[in-house]
Each structure stands twice: as structure tokens, then as C-alpha cells.
Amino acid sequence: MGQSAPTLKAMPIVIAHVSDIHVDAGARAAERARRVFAHLDALPADLDAVVVTGDIADHGLDAEYETVRGLTALRHPVLIGPGNHDDREAFRRSLLGVPASAEPIDQVLRTDRFVLALCDSSIPGRHDGLLAGTTLEWLAAELDATPADVPVLVAFHHPPVELHVPLVDPIRQFEEQRLAAALAGRANVVALLAGHAHTAAATRFAGLPLLVAPGVVSTTRLPWEGDGAVVDLDQPPSFAFHVIDDDWRVTTHFRTLG
Secondary structure, three states: OOOOOOOOOOOOEEEEEEOOOOEOOOHHHHHHHHHHHHHHHOOOOOOOEEEEEOOOEOOOOHHHHHHHHHHOOOOOOEEEEOOOOOOHHHHHHHHHOOOOOOOOOOEEEEOOOOEEEEOOOEOOOOOOEOOOHHHHHHHHHHHHOOOOOOOEEEEOOOOOOOOOOOOOHHHOEOOHHHHHHHHOOOOOEEEEEEOOOOOOEEEEEOOEEEEEOOOOOOEEOOHHHOOOOOEEOOOOOEEEEEEEOOOOOEEEEEEEOO
């Protein structure tokens, strides 16, 4: 008896996840960010998306966003959201090229294969995070508009749980039960993405994988790593690849550019 032909599977969805580039007036942060984005742009295969989860400009200045706008002009679809170091008006004006506004910067990338909803968890003038009521309403509407057979990733800057990082946990995303309620019963939400911690991390929230990208500009030292230094400026820039297969299983690969 001959063997049956193997079942052909769809190509997986591959999303690059970059965070915390903190571009300022100096050369160091911009060069580290340039290395990451140039690496992604030079890949032999197209990515389904590149998502950048906040702390884009170190001081929220127009000139910083203008630099980032050039660095992120990639061949892949790019979605960039704000963090606690960002200024919403300058972000809109000089990075997105749209009229300035102080309202949350919530964005969505829709394709036939997946949806990526990028929520603004920043609070103007503060370092901790919160999803505004309007953002949660926006997220609910985007989830309602997505067919049940299309996987969704939800991203933001601030992780909604403690990561056992003393520098970051006091300024994480709070009132997280509101986010959990918004996600309840949404069977096609496959993972949550965050930044802010400057260290690669993987945990769970609301029954979903919560995947935290490392920082490009620096790496946070964990309490048990030794010499008392909190921020390591010598580690090379890193980022993540999230891979979603046709069973909606999410696999994350972390990459460091030596």
C-alpha cells in the first residue's frame, strides 16, 4: 500500500518584536537601533510584520522621532507604539506624520492571516502604565470586527504583571483586571506582547502567553545577577521573532546581534 501524500501546511506567521530603542540626540542609541532594523530589512524572507512596543524616543522630541522615522522605513509592515518616554503629540506629528493629538495612540494591522492590535498603555507625565477606557473600548471593537478563525496578537508597552524586576515592577501596567475582562472569551487571541522591562521574558496573563521583548538600548540586570549594577549598557542589542503556526501555537525566538 502506497503512502499518502503529506498534508501541506501554511507558511507560519513571523513577526519581529523590537522594543525600547530610546533614540536621543546621541549616536549610541540610534546606531543600536539601526543595526536591528537593518538586520530585519536584510533578511532573505519577508516578515509578516515588525512591531515596536514603545519607548521610541528617549525625551519625546520631534527630532528624535524624525530619526526613528528614517530608521524604521523597512520593506516589512511596521507598527510602532508609544511608551512612557514618548510624547503623543510629537509621536503623531513627527513619526506617524498625522495631526498632533494627546489622545491614546491605538493602532491595528489587519491582514487575511492575522490581526495585530497595538494598545497605548502610556500615561502622559508618568512612568507607570494603564489602558484608558477608550483604549479598552477600541480593543473590544477591533476584536469584535475580527473573524473567529483569524488569530490576534495584542501588544502594549507596559507588562500587566510583575516580572520580578525591581526597577520595572513598580511602574508596570496597573488595573490589569480590566484588560483581563476585555480578553475573556476571546478564543482567537493567541498571545500578548510587551516591552518596558529591557529584558527578554515569558510568562502568562489572563491564561495567555505574555512575551516581553528585550531592550535594544540596554539590558536590565536581575537581582540575582550580581554586582549591584541595575542597567547593563554593554550587552548587544536584542529582539524577538514570534512564530504562529497553523495550529495557532506561538513560538518565540530571541536574537542578539553580536
